[in-house]
Amino acid sequence: SEEMFKQIANFIKNELGPETPWHVTQFSGAISWKLQHLPDTLIETLKKAYNIGKEAGLKYVYTGNIPGLASEDTVCQRCGALVINRTGYFIVRQDKKGKCPKCKQDLNLIIK
Structure with missing residues (x-):
């Protein structure tokens, strides 16, 4: 509900x-x-x-x-750029070492 x-x-x-x-x-x-x-x-x-x-x-x-659905993806909270594209279990990362590729915002991701 x-x-x-x-x-x-x-x-x-x-x-x-x-x-x-x-x-x-x-x-x-x-x-x-x-x-x-x-x-x-x-x-x-x-x-x-x-x-x-x-x-x-x-x-x-x-x-x-x-x-x-676009709501599967991770976008930068500052500029809205696509950071991680997800389709089911397939992931394509756009970030550079946890930073937004567009504005360089720290994405606060735990990356392993």
């Missing part, structure tokens, strides 16, 4: 900090024959959670399991 998303987003912001990532992923019943009777999470639900997280002040909110 919208209220639940607000509570989660505010908890993350207030208790863990606004730079804590929040990954909102689609559930799919197809992952197990025991769960096939359960409906998949609607894309609109993920978009709603994403927007609520951003409105709450979270800097890094991502959607997952829906390839192609």
Whole structure:
């Protein structure tokens, strides 16, 4: 529910900090024959959670399991440049050692 998303987003912001990532992923019943009777999470639900997280002040909110949504990617918080492009489990990094390629902002990433 919208209220639940607000509570989660505010908890993350207030208790863990606004730079804590929040990954909102689609559930799919197809992952197990025991769960096939359960409906998949609607894309609109993920978009709603994403927007609520951003409105709450979270800097890094991502959607997952829906390839192609721009909300899978990481963008620079200062200039909006694409930093990490994600499509499913495939990642293309644009950053240079944790810095934005456009404005050189420190991206506060843990890189391994």
